[in-house]
Amino acid sequence: MSNVAIGFLGLGAGLFLLALRVQIGVALGLVSFLGIAVLLNFRAAWGIVTAIPFNFVGDWNLTAIPMFLLMGFVSSEAGLSSGLFRAMRILLSWMPGGLAVASVGANAVLAAASGSSVATASAFARIATPEMLRYGYHPGLATGVIAAAGTLGALIPPSILMVLYGYLAEVSIAKLFAAGVVPGILTALAFAAMIIIRCTINPKLAPKVDDKFTTSEKIAALRETWPLPVIIIGVLLGIFTGLFTPTSAGAIGAGLAILLGLVTRQMNLGVMRRALEATLLSTASIFMVIIGTSLLSRFMALSGVPAYTAGLLVEFGTTQLLVLAAVAILYLFLGMFLDSIGILLLTMPIILPMARESGVDLIFFGIILVKLLEIGLLTPPVGLNVYVIKGALGDRVPLTTIFKGVGWFVVVDLILLGVLIAWPKLVTWLPDMML
Numbered sequence: 001m002s003n004v005a006i007g008f009l010g011l012g013a014g015l016f017l018l019a020l021r022v023q024i025g026v027a028l029g030l031v032s033f034l035g036i037a038v039l040l041n042f043r044a045a046w047g048i049v050t051a052i053p054f055n056f057v058g059d060w061n062l063t064a065i066p067m068f069l070l071m072g073f074v075s076s077e078a079g080l081s082s083g084l085f086r087a088m089r090i091l092l093s094w095m096p097g098g099l100a101v102a103s104v105g106a107n108a109v110l111a112a113a114s115g116s117s118v119a120t121a122s123a124f125a126r127i128a129t130p131e132m133l134r135y136g137y138h139p140g141l142a143t144g145v146i147a148a149a150g151t152l153g154a155l156i157p158p159s160i161l162m163v164l165y166g167y168l169a170e171v172s173i174a175k176l177f178a179a180g181v182v183p184g185i186l187t188a189l190a191f192a193a194m195i196i197i198r199c200t201i202n203p204k205l206a207p208k209v210d211d212k213f214t215t216s217e218k219i220a221a222l223r224e225t226w227p228l229p230v231i232i233i234g235v236l237l238g239i240f241t242g243l244f245t246p247t248s249a250g251a252i253g254a255g256l257a258i259l260l261g262l263v264t265r266q267m268n269l270g271v272m273r274r275a276l277e278a279t280l281l282s283t284a285s286i287f288m289v290i291i292g293t294s295l296l297s298r299f300m301a302l303s304g305v306p307a308y309t310a311g312l313l314v315e316f317g318t319t320q321l322l323v324l325a326a327v328a329i330l331y332l333f334l335g336m337f338l339d340s341i342g343i344l345l346l347t348m349p350i351i352l353p354m355a356r357e358s359g360v361d362l363i364f365f366g367i368i369l370v371k372l373l374e375i376g377l378l379t380p381p382v383g384l385n386v387y388v389i390k391g392a393l394g395d396r397v398p399l400t401t402i403f404k405g406v407g408w409f410v411v412v413d414l415i416l417l418g419v420l421i422a423w424p425k426l427v428t429w430l431p432d433m434m435l
Contacts, residue, residue, distance in 0.1 A: 003039060007303025010035040014296070014346075024342045025288035032295035039302050048298055053291045060247065062290075064163050064173070066283040067250025071235075071257045073275040073282075075110075075228060078261035084109055087225045089131070097199030097206040099135060100145045101192045103128040107149035108188040109228060111156045121150025121385045129393060136207040139397045141195070144405025147385040148413075149191060151374035154340065156184035157236060158249065161344060161373060164290070165366045166246075168348050172363070173246040174239050175431035179367050182426050183416070187374075190412050198408070227260040286341060293345035300349040323358040324365075324421055327351050328372055335376020340384070343373060367427045368420065375413045378406045 001009075010031050017027035029049070037045035056062070088102035095101060103124060111120050124146050132142035154161050157177030166173035199206040235253040238244045244252060261267030330351070334343045355365045377385040386402050420426055 003303045004305055004308045006035060006038055007300055007305035007308075010299060010303070011305070018342075023288065024346070025290075025292035028289075028292035028296045028346065032292070032299040035299045036295075036302060039299075049295065052294050052298065056291055056294050057287060062163075062167060062287075064158075064247045064250040065160055065286060066279055067254050068158050068160060068163070069282050070275060070279045071231065071250065071253040073278045074254060074257040074261060074267075074271070075231065077271045077275045077278075078257070078264070078266045084225050084228060094209075095196060096203070096208075097141070097195040098209060099128070099132045099137065100141055100195045100199070100206060103132070103145050104149045104188055104191045104195070107146070108152050108156060108184070109225075109232070111150075111153035111184075120153040121147055121388045124150065125389045125393065129389065132206075133396070135209055138205045138405075140401050140405030141198075141205050142405075143389050143393070143397050143402040144407075144409060145191070145195065147383075147389045147402060147406050148378060148409030149188070150385050150388070151377050151413075152184055152188060154370050154374050154377070155180050155187060155367075157181065157239075158246070158253070159370065160286070161340060161370050162366065163246065164341065164344060165348075165369060168345070169352060169362050169366060171366065172431075174242075175363050176366050177236070177239055177246065178431040178433075179363050179427050180370065181430055183367055183371065183420060186419075186426070187413070187416055190416055191409060194408060194412050227257075227264060230260065231256050289341055289345055293342075293348070296346070297349040305350065320358045320360045321421075323351075323354050323360060324368060326354075327369070328417070331369070331372035331376060332379070335373070335379050340373035340376055343376060344369065361424070361428060363431055364424050364427045368417070371413070371417050371420065375410055375417075378410050378413075 014028050014031040017031065018024060033045050033049050036048055084106045088106045089099060092098045092102040092105065106128065107120055107124055110124070125143075129142050129146050132145075133139065153159070157180050159177070159180060162176040162180060163173055165171075166176050195206075231253055234256055235249050238252065239246055239249050258267060258272070261271065327347075330347065331343060334347070355362060377383065380386075380403050383403065383406070386399070386406060389402055390397070390399050
């Protein structure tokens with residue numbers, strides 16, 4: 001059996017283990033170890049398995065992941081985001097579907113502080129969805145908007161997915177963060193526009209909220225939200241102006257969140273303990289997946305699968321559009337079964353050589369991948385964000401209703417994906433302006 005055949009057999013075995021619900025890091029690590037042992041020998045495989053995790057976990061660049069997670073968890077646990085939905089609700093509730101539009105706006109702001117789609121969706125599933133249901137909003141809209149708007153956490157910087165992609169593709173993480181700004185804002189605006197249009201055509205989806213607020217109440221609500229924008233602006237301005245690196249920005253953001261928690265008197269030992277526990281669990285889970293996929297990358301390189309697939313691409317044509325179409329089909333399919341980090345790390349050893357062969361801009365390519373991963377967070381049967389909403393609400397809303405509700409947002413996402421591919425300057429102009 002040829003090396004390439006062994007590589008593809010290993011990929012098939014890995015997918016089979018994933019279908020059996022084996023943890024992705026364990027599945028890929030086991031397959032990679034056995035595959036390398038077959039290609040080389042047991043001693044070489046053991047040496048690689050013992051060296052890669054140590055070298056990987058010790059890489060300074062990846063400290064951005066736990067630091068950005070800590071920043072988000074501290075912001076959430078210390079209640080720095082608690083007044084966000086209330087402020088958006090006061091400002092936007094007058095328009096058609098105002099509470100849903102407010103949810104999109106609040107999600108966009110929190111996404112910039114958390115870097116995690118699941119964390120963002122989880123926070124507002126408990127805050128905004130019950131409020132919308134109380135006012136008679138259609139359950140599909142009330143749940144779908146939170147699941148969909150939560151995906152902004154992957155696109156609006158800082159983003160854990162962008163940190164991982166930048167590390168693996170060896171491109172500037174700061175430029176990736178800059179490239180995500182315009183697509184993230186466009187996505188939030190498109191979601192809001194779709195909600196307003198639907199609720200204008202069919203007012204039964206979102207009964208009008210008649211609450212009246214004085215100017216002083218609006219100012220007071222905005223005053224409650226100041227800590228989160230301070231964190232976001234401080235971190236992003238520091239990165240984009242070159243004052244500090246994205247790696248350092250995570251630590252600075254986490255420190256700033258803790259400091260503001262103390263200033264607002266919402267930080268205590270219990271809050272810090274919960275934030276640290278959540279950060280440790282999330283970091284360990286992510287690193288397990290990354291170690292497994294790092295071993296897979298070594299296995300794939302030894303088997304020659306990336307070179308083989310790149311050769312096939314040359315035979316069929318190396319146009320950028322062809323590569324983007326192939327990757328889109330692959331990601332939309334895998335998004336039905338795997339989580340976003342797992343998809344990104346599993347596919348990078350294969351698709352990155354294809355992207356380089358076609359000459360596609362790797363910053364642009366990274367944003368397209370993140371956009372596709374956003375959609376995967378909503379599509380059945382996995383749809384991780386959908387299950388986050390379901391878990392938060394229990395039996396109040398059926399799972400099928402939530403999936404139907406996110407369908408409208410998936411359509412909007414697909415349209416925006418086409419717009420970004422047709423006009424790549426929407427992605428690249430901001431990073432091109434950076435020094």
